[in-house]
Amino acid sequence: MEKINILIVDDRPENIIALEALLQRNDINIISTTNPNEALRLSWEMDIAIALIDVQMPEMDGFELVEILKSNPRTKEILVIFVTAISKETKHAVKGLNTGAVDYLYKPLDPYITSAKVDSFIQFVRNQREVKAKNKELEANQKELIKAKDLAEQGKRIKENFLANMSHEIRTPINGIIGITQLLKRTPLSDEQLEMVNLLEVSSNSLLGVINDVLDLSKIESGKFKISRAPTDIVKICEAVIDLLRIPSVEKKLDLTINLDTELPKMIYADSLRLNQILMNLIGNAIKFTHEGSVSLKVEILDRKGNNVKLKFSIIDSGIGIAKENIDKIFETFEQADEQTTIKFGGTGLGLSIVKNLAKLKGGLLEVQSEEFKGSTFCFTNWYEIFKETTVDIKPIEEKLIPLSNTRILVAEDNPINKFLITKILQSWQIEMDVVENGKEALEKLRENDYHLILMDTFMPVMNGLEAIKLIREGYASGKENIPIITFSAAVMDTDKATAIAAGANDVISKPFEPAVLHKKIQEYTKTIG
Incomplete structure (x- = not known):
């Protein structure tokens, strides 16, 4: 790390010694002088970033010295901090700041304040220099980058549109075929x-799996793919994956085993669907490319920090392995280890590409070690927050939930299943309700009717929940700006909740939700109802 030069100017050597002792650290060079003229020479000859200058000095005071420094293009960017024993009156501070100083330190110096201020300015200088260096680098490569970016974006858009459109178009008839097949199985055959x-x-189902892979990939690459974390039983996830893949392993006479760390937490915050997808892809691949021997899933704890745990998922097989020169290639879209792989084993070459992208989205690390003809080990490592289970039994609480009659609620939810569930729950509590499918309809209903509370889904077509909340708070429905609003969100990240609160929501309930939690919040926000 490049050292920062700090200049100390004070006519009293004992003050310089005290400051040097206070500021001494490995990432700075301290240059000091008792002579203002010497200070000017040092500033012109050396790359001084910060100057701590005493105000009261003979021959030339601090104000005069700084005026000279600020008038010279070579030294005008030096950050000046005045060190003074004179009055703290505003007029003195204003004079110094008008001269070009960025701050004041008053004698006797407080070591903590002095150190903190200098630290902040050192960081500011480093950031400023880093920005300047980056700007120069960017300017030098700007034309080539713009050209490359345009070409890349054009190619990316074409691929994304093709993948997304084809995936959606093909999924519709496939779902129809699957539905008809299931109906046929219920008839005499x-x-x-x-x-x-x-x-x-x-x-x-096999064809649908391929199409889902393509669709997932297009969502990931277009930035439309989101990770939704919720309390997840890690042991249950791992055991379920092994159970699902046991049939193909038995057919190949492979030994499929699972080895779980005994200290694994019962529940963690994770996107269970995507973790399941990663494990299914990796273990499924291991079985596919293993002719004899074993495939095993090992989950171990690597580290702990507070309420967080670092987990490592290892999928170890005794399969055909991967040649060293092909290891990077297997993670590329539509690529296989070699040309014969598709002929011998089938597949699209999408599985590992999706795993790699999912691992990246989840903030984890995907690694592979392999030796041709001896086997492979794929490892996925990630930090997870431990979910602390409550001792409250929801079922008994649910039985005691009191009716909330004389309460009228507006529900905005576009998902048919969620709409059905919320409606049934609210009806069981004797709540009157109107149900709409988007934010625009919610605004119109609110204008027409009076409600005690709004339950608003965050993501809806036409107008999403956050847009609708902002308009309500801005007075779209006159006199109803302060109506309590609770949003539903599939995300549990603090940033998503903060965004909803910033938009004007009173509270956020994460999906899936416990009825008791919803009941309590409705009571809390409608307690004034008689």
Whole structure:
């Protein structure tokens, strides 16, 4: 790290010694002088970043010295801190700041304040110099970067649009085929017909899996893919993946094992769907490329910090392995380890690309160690917050939930399943309600009717919940600006909750939610109702 030069100017040597002792550290050079003229020479010859200058000095006072420094292009950017024993009156401070100083230190010096101020200015200088260096670097490469960026974005847009559109177009008929297949299985069928329908179902699900992979990839690359963390039973996730993949491992006569650290927390905050996807892809791949021997999932704790734990998921196989020169290639979209892989084993080459992107989105690290013909080990490492379980039993509480009659609520929710659940829950509490599907409809309903509270989903078509809340708070429905609003959100990140509160929400409930939590919040925000 480049050292920062700090100049100390004081006509009393004992003051210089005291300041030097206070500021001594490895990342700075301290240059000192008792002579203002010498200070000018040093400033012109050396790269001085910060100057601590005494105000009262013979021959030339601090104000005069700083005026000279600020008038010279070579020294005008030096950050000046005046050190003074004169009055703290405003007029003196104003004079110094008008001269060009950035701060004042008053004698006798407080060591903590002095150290803190100098630290902050050192960091400011470092940041400023880093920005300047980056700007020069950016300017030098700007034309090439712009050209490369335009080409990359054009190619990316074409690929994203194609993948997203094709995925959606193909998913619709496939879902129809799967639905019809399931209906057919409920009708009387001969053994031969049932066998054909089962094959049709397997083929349809296999094709849907490929399309889902393509769609996930297009979402990831377009930035539309989000990680939603919620309390997750880590042991249950791992055991479920092993159970699901046990059939193909038995068919290949492989030993599929699981080894879980005995100290694993019961529950962690994680995106269970995406963690499951990572493990399914890695273990499924291991089984696919292992002809004999074993595949094992190992989960261990690497580190702990406060309420957070660092977990390492290792998938170890005795399969065909990967040649050293192909290890990086396997994570590229639509790529396989070599040209024969697709012929021998099938697949699109999307699985590991999706795993790599998911790992990155989750803030984790994906690593691979492999030796050709001896096997591979894929490791996914990530920090997780431990979910501290409450001792409250929800079911007994739910039984005691009192009716909330004479309460009228406006519900804005576009998802049919969520809408159905919320409606049933509120009806069980004898609550009157109106239900709409987007923020725009919610605004119109609020103008027409009176409500005690609004339950608003965050993400909806036409107008999302956050936009609707802002308009309500700005007076869209006159006289109803202060109506209590609770938002539903699938995200549990602090930033997402902060965004909802900043938009004007009174509270946020994370999906999935406990009815008892919703009941308590409705009571809290409608307690004035008689």
